[in-house]
Amino acid sequence: DGGITQSPKYLFRKEGQNVTLSCEQNLNHDAMYWYRQDPGQGLRLIYYSQIVNDFQKGDIAEGYSVSREKKESFPLTVTSAQKNPTAFYLCASSTQGRNEQFFGPGTRLTVL
Amino acid sequence: GQQLNQSPQSMFIQEGEDVSMNCTSSSIFNTWLWYKQDPGEGPVLLIALYKAGELTSNGRLTAQFGITRKDSFLNISASIPSDVGIYFCAGGDSGAGSYQLTFGKGTKLSVIP
Numbered sequence: 053d054g055g056i057t058q059s060p061k062y063l064f065r066k067e068g069q070n071v072t073l074s075c076e077q078n079l080n081h082d083a084m085y086w087y088r089q090d091p092g093q094g095l096r097l098i099y100y101s102q103i104v105n106d107f108q109k110g111d112i113a114e115g116y117s118v119s120r121e122k123k124e125s126f127p128l129t130v131t132s133a134q135k136n137p138t139a140f141y142l143c144a145s146s147t148q149g150r151n152e153q154f155f156g157p158g159t160r161l162t163v164l
Numbered sequence: 165g166q167q168l169n170q171s172p173q174s175m176f177i178q179e180g181e182d183v184s185m186n187c188t189s190s191s192i193f194n195t196w197l198w199y200k201q202d203p204g205e206g207p208v209l210l211i212a213l214y215k216a217g218e219l220t221s222n223g224r225l226t227a228q229f230g231i232t233r234k235d236s237f238l239n240i241s242a243s244i245p246s247d248v249g250i251y252f253c254a255g256g257d258s259g260a261g262s263y264q265l266t267f268g269k270g271t272k273l274s275v276i277p
Contacts (some may be wrong), residue, residue: 056206083263094168094252094267095207102263110264142206151195151256151263155206 055079056156058143063161065137073128073159075143082148084126088112089140089158098141101126102148130161137163170253170268178276183240185251185271193255196229196236197265201250210251211238243275 056077065071075084083102087095097110101120115134120126126145130137140160144153170187177183187196195214199207211222213229213236220227224241236253250272254265 058206092269094170094269097264100264144206146263149258149263151258151265152197152209152212153254153265154209155199158204158206160204 056143056145056154058141058156058159060159061157063159065161065163067163068132070132071130071137071161073130073141073143073161075126075128075156076124077126077143077145077156078124079145079147079154080123081145081154082123083146084120085144085146085153086110086116086118086126086128087142087144089142095142098128137161168253168255168266168268170271172271173269174272174274176274176276177243179243179245181243183243183247183273184237185253185273186235186237187253187255187268188235189255189266190234191255191257192233193257193266194233195256195258196227197254197256198225198227198236198238199252199254201252201270203249207252240273243273245275245277248273248275 059074085100086098096112098116099118101107117129142158143156146153168187198210201207211227216233218229226239228237250270252270253268
């Protein structure tokens with residue numbers, strides 16, 4: 053059963069702590085993306101990766117970090133430097149050379 | 165960066181009515197995508213458009229790629245309660261090898277039974 057999984061669904065952290073969000077795909081997609089969604093807003097791109105061991109900053113990368121050691125995995129770390137980390141985080145993937153992106157179910161992060 | 169203007173922001177309709185929403189851009193795109201997002205879930209791809217003027221249907225949904233390549237429209241016919249959700253448009257520009265998408269802010273659809 054192919055798809056994109058994100059875990060956990062809900063995450064609570066204390067202010068000042070780093071937290072890592074998981075994203076795994078078994079679609080054999082080359083490209084993976086992380087978006088942040090706030091109420092009433094569109095999706096804003098945090099980071100993306102088109103191949104293993106390579107990634108680029110999106111529009112709002114400050115306070116976030118990523119790694120792409122395996123094709124299937126693209127974890128996102130929300131660091132303590134992110135001023136307003138409470139949001140809904142979405143991971144997506146796409147086939148090389150195609151614009152269509154397919155999304156995971158999302159992780160809602162709440163920083164207390 | 166590029167921006168998409170999606171309208172209306174929200175709409176309330178009676179079950180059985182038809183729905184129209186659109187996206188406009190200041191820039192040209194070579195792909196237009198329409199997604200639906202249920203509360204607390206990730207967006208699901210509904211329709212993908214690749215050519216200016218293209219009209220594509222998916223069940224009760226019909227979308228069009230504008231001739232100018234700067235806009236797209238989504239129509240839903242005979243709405244039903246499960247159509248409730250947020251609909252997003254996204255424009256793609258694969259020029260220079262970039263496959264990033266630019267998203268509209270969404271149209272929140274409410275269906276009154």
